Amino acid sequence: MTLYFLNFVLLIIGLYALVVKRHIVKKILGVAIMEYAVNLFLILLGFRKSGIAPILTEDMDLRTFIHTAVDPLPQALVLTSIVIGLGTLALMVAMAIRLYERYGTFDMDEIKRLRG
Amino acid sequence: MSYLLPLFTAIPIFSAILILIIGKFDKKNFPRIWSLLTSLSLLFILAVIWDKGTMIHEMGGWKPPFGVVLVKDNLSQFMLLIVNVVAFLTIIYSYVYMIKFEDYLRFFTLFLFMLAGMNGVVLTGDLFNLFVFLEIASIASYALVGYGVDAEELEASFKYLILGALASVFILFGIGMIYSVTGSVNMADVARFIIVNNLSKNNALLMATGLFIVGFGLKAGLVPFHAWLPDAHSSAPAPISVMLSGVLIKVLGIYALIRVFYSVIGITPVVSNVFITMGVISMLVGAFMGFGQDDMKRMFAFSSISQMGYIAVGIGIGTPLAIIGALFHLLNHAGFKSLLFFSSGVIQNSTGTRNLSELGGLREKMPVTSAASVIGSLSIAGVPPFNGFWSKLIIILAAFSAGYFWLGGILVLTAFLTLSYYLRFQKNVIFGEPASIIKNVREAPFMMILPMVVLAVFCLLAGIFNSWIINNIIIPAQSIITNQLVYISSVLGM
Numbered sequence: 001m002t003l004y005f006l007n008f009v010l011l012i013i014g015l016y017a018l019v020v021k022r023h024i025v026k027k028i029l030g031v032a033i034m035e036y037a038v039n040l041f042l043i044l045l046g047f048r049k050s051g052i053a054p055i056l057t058e059d060m061d062l063r064t065f066i067h068t069a070v071d072p073l074p075q076a077l078v079l080t081s082i083v084i085g086l087g088t089l090a091l092m093v094a095m096a097i098r099l100y101e102r103y104g105t106f107d108m109d110e111i112k113r114l115r116g
Numbered sequence: 117m118s119y120l121l122p123l124f125t126a127i128p129i130f131s132a133i134l135i136l137i138i139g140k141f142d143k144k145n146f147p148r149i150w151s152l153l154t155s156l157s158l159l160f161i162l163a164v165i166w167d168k169g170t171m172i173h174e175m176g177g178w179k180p181p182f183g184v185v186l187v188k189d190n191l192s193q194f195m196l197l198i199v200n201v202v203a204f205l206t207i208i209y210s211y212v213y214m215i216k217f218e219d220y221l222r223f224f225t226l227f228l229f230m231l232a233g234m235n236g237v238v239l240t241g242d243l244f245n246l247f248v249f250l251e252i253a254s255i256a257s258y259a260l261v262g263y264g265v266d267a268e269e270l271e272a273s274f275k276y277l278i279l280g281a282l283a284s285v286f287i288l289f290g291i292g293m294i295y296s297v298t299g300s301v302n303m304a305d306v307a308r309f310i311i312v313n314n315l316s317k318n319n320a321l322l323m324a325t326g327l328f329i330v331g332f333g334l335k336a337g338l339v340p341f342h343a344w345l346p347d348a349h350s351s352a353p354a355p356i357s358v359m360l361s362g363v364l365i366k367v368l369g370i371y372a373l374i375r376v377f378y379s380v381i382g383i384t385p386v387v388s389n390v391f392i393t394m395g396v397i398s399m400l401v402g403a404f405m406g407f408g409q410d411d412m413k414r415m416f417a418f419s420s421i422s423q424m425g426y427i428a429v430g431i432g433i434g435t436p437l438a439i440i441g442a443l444f445h446l447l448n449h450a451g452f453k454s455l456l457f458f459s460s461g462v463i464q465n466s467t468g469t470r471n472l473s474e475l476g477g478l479r480e481k482m483p484v485t486s487a488a489s490v491i492g493s494l495s496i497a498g499v500p501p502f503n504g505f506w507s508k509l510i511i512i513l514a515a516f517s518a519g520y521f522w523l524g525g526i527l528v529l530t531a532f533l534t535l536s537y538y539l540r541f542q543k544n545v546i547f548g549e550p551a552s553i554i555k556n557v558r559e560a561p562f563m564m565i566l567p568m569v570v571l572a573v574f575c576l577l578a579g580i581f582n583s584w585i586i587n588n589i590i591i592p593a594q595s596i597i598t599n600q601l602v603y604i605s606s607v608l609g610m
Contacts, residue, residue: 001125011289015282018249018278018282024274027278029287031282034281034282034285035144035285038285038288038289038292041289041292042288042292042295045292045295047297058296072141073295073301074292074295077295077301078250080244081247081288082253084248084251086278087251087255088281088284090253090269090275090277091255091258091259091515092274092277095258095262095270095273095274095277096274098262098265099268099270099271100275102266102267102270102361103267103271111274112269112271112329113268113270113271114271114272114347114350114351
């Protein structure tokens with residue numbers, strides 16, 4: 001339970017950085033932290049203390065396998081979601097560089113030519 | 117025939133990669149002709165599988181609770197129709213419009229990725245797969261909004277990107293919550309598990325509900341999650357505004373909400389009330405903000421928020437009549453809002469501005485564009501016999517018959533507000549004294565006129581033959597939404 005609570009704290013830290021910070025790079029870091037927090041949450045769902053890798057070999061008893069192996073599905077999901085996170089992050093950083101070229105600043109409060 | 121379903125995502129993705137490779141040698145003609153052919157082939161496949169009942173495709177031969185399934189039911193085919201027809205018209209329109217950007221290659225590559233993502237979202241029967249396709253469509257649309265790389269476009273794109281990434285995190289978190297309770301990410305299997313174990317009061321599912329409302333609400337642009345929408349829609353190139361407003365917010369937002377809440381988690385009175393509340397606030401905020409805008413595209417964007425509110429109210433009321441109204445309004449909004457954004461692109465292309473205060477008297481110089489945009493405005497304002505009138509009428513009648521009298525009053529009020537700000541648009545742009553800047557304006561080229569004429573004819577015909585459309589397209593889709601058990605049993609084969 002403590003792990004889940006700490007995980008949630010990590011998510012809130014990311015959300016805080018995203019909402020409160022004005023610097024673009026800090027906002028991007030906030031998004032990245034949130035993505036990691038959610039990935040960690042998914043991994044925790046399949047986590048089992050002193051579990052084994054979910055590979056069934058011939059010399060293994062099926063019952064002990066079920067009781068000791070970790071859940072493989074969240075790992076597969078997280079792998080996909082990490083790749084998606086990488087794509088988003090790359091796009092965000094590219095946007096930040098372009099924004100700096102246009103506005104000469106990383107401060108989100110000064111980047112407001114569009115109204116409301 | 118279910119082997120045709122993966123083609124809806126496979127064809128656009130392969131075409132996009134092919135365009136990226138061959139487009140290096142033929143930058144001009146190959147991308148646009150090839151994407152036109154891609155879109156045509158998708159329409160052809162849709163015609164082949166149309167009305168053939170529910171189809172299930174098991175990817176890789178894995179049975180439903182374990183593998184990813186693609187599901188084509190009547191709701192999916194209804195959404196596929198909207199997505200692919202609007203995409204086809206947009207590609208025709210981009211044929212001429214994108215000349216000034218001098219880069220067909222990246223535009224059509226991203227466009228086809230976005231199309232693939234949206235088709236995937238509509239077809240998938242798996243929650244995590246929904247997230248993946250949603251991200252494909254979203255990432256392509258972030259890049260397309262900032263396509264012109266001017267300062268304003270980049271700013272809008274960055275805002276959209278940050279809020280979109282936030283929405284994606286929330287959606288993934290919600291999917292994780294659902295997995296932690298049910299041990300499955302297959303939509304039908306999750307729904308079966310929730311019904312069998314009577315989990316509607318489960319705390320983790322309540323949290324997932326909240327996360328999904330925030331996540332998909334952000335994608336749908338419902339107030340209070342609308343901050344990105346007016347900037348993104350007004351800064352994007354006109355074809356992308358059409359795709360965003362006409363299709364993207366409906367597929368990633370409204371369709372996903374309908375699917376997740378009606379087919380998977382199950383709708384509860386609390387969720388219905390949240391939908392109705394968000395819908396009412398969206399309608400009023402969108403309509404009042406629409407008044408104050410001088411920029412044509414910003415006005416259309418706020419009106420999109422307002423019309424999304426109508427659809428949200430319809431799915432919130434939840435009676436079959438209200439769902440019919442909501443789906444019919446979704447179809448109609450895809451028609452007339454695409455038409456209006458097309459016409460705004462034409463006007464901006466010809467006159468160089470899109471400010472209402474600088475324009476005037478376009479009806480003599482651009483007769484076809486003017487006629488089309490007048491039809492679009494009358495449709496969205498809800499003037500009979502155009503289609504918008506009927507869908508709004510159905511939603512209003514559904515609100516009264518479900519006992520929401522105050523809600524019916526607000527719906528009528530918003531319809532009048534919509535009418536008044538579209539009349540202001542007409543008065544300032546189409547009619548009135550010709551402004552000085554339109555002296556040398558000529559009618560737009562044929563390829564830009566054609567999509568507008570098609571949509572204008574659709575607005576008129578869908579209004580006149582509304583009962584045919586409702587009986588043949590809307591009611592089959594509505595029956596999927598209101599019968600959760602039918603969806604579950606048809607996917608799991610029970």
